[in-house]
Amino acid sequence: MKVGRVAGTVVSTINTGFFDGRRLLLCDLLGSDGDPAGYTIAVDVVDAGVGDTVLILDEGNSARQIFELATGEIRAVVVGIVDEMVMDDADWDVV
């Protein structure tokens, strides 16, 4: 899993159908220095909000398991909201 921060939401009316009724979040991925290092668009299952630090699953089979699907074009899912994260040798706090 990766740690990210929710930067915004993506609205999409026309899609393959899989994303109908699902919430898409644009999440910055956090590097080891705490700064954004890339981003991903992920489906939200925990009602995360903009500014939240989140846990992002980035593996297809696990993602499909969350939605109890055998098939589906899904890989990145926001699966947790981070309360606290400690990195012993870092001088920055996540939350």
Place this chain on the structure above:
Amino acid sequence: MQLGTVRGRVVATVKADGLEGVRFLIVQPLDRDRRPVGEPVVAADAVHMAGPGELVYFVSSREAAEAMPIRFVPVDHAIVGIVDEVHMPGEP
């Protein structure tokens, strides 16, 4: 999933099995601020409606094949949605 813009299309008559009728579009990957990043990729259009200049999001690797009607097809990027709006509160 990543953001991208449609920059063109690719037509191929001779294709591997399973790719008949699949539209291939040239997609320029974008960063979160919608600036081009990296080289364009050829993506299958799984929404059948993506057009030139459109802001889309696409999946890569195995999930791209999952987006196609036939699951085990040689596709490594697929457009899975057209973006209406990216709402980023507090950012210009």
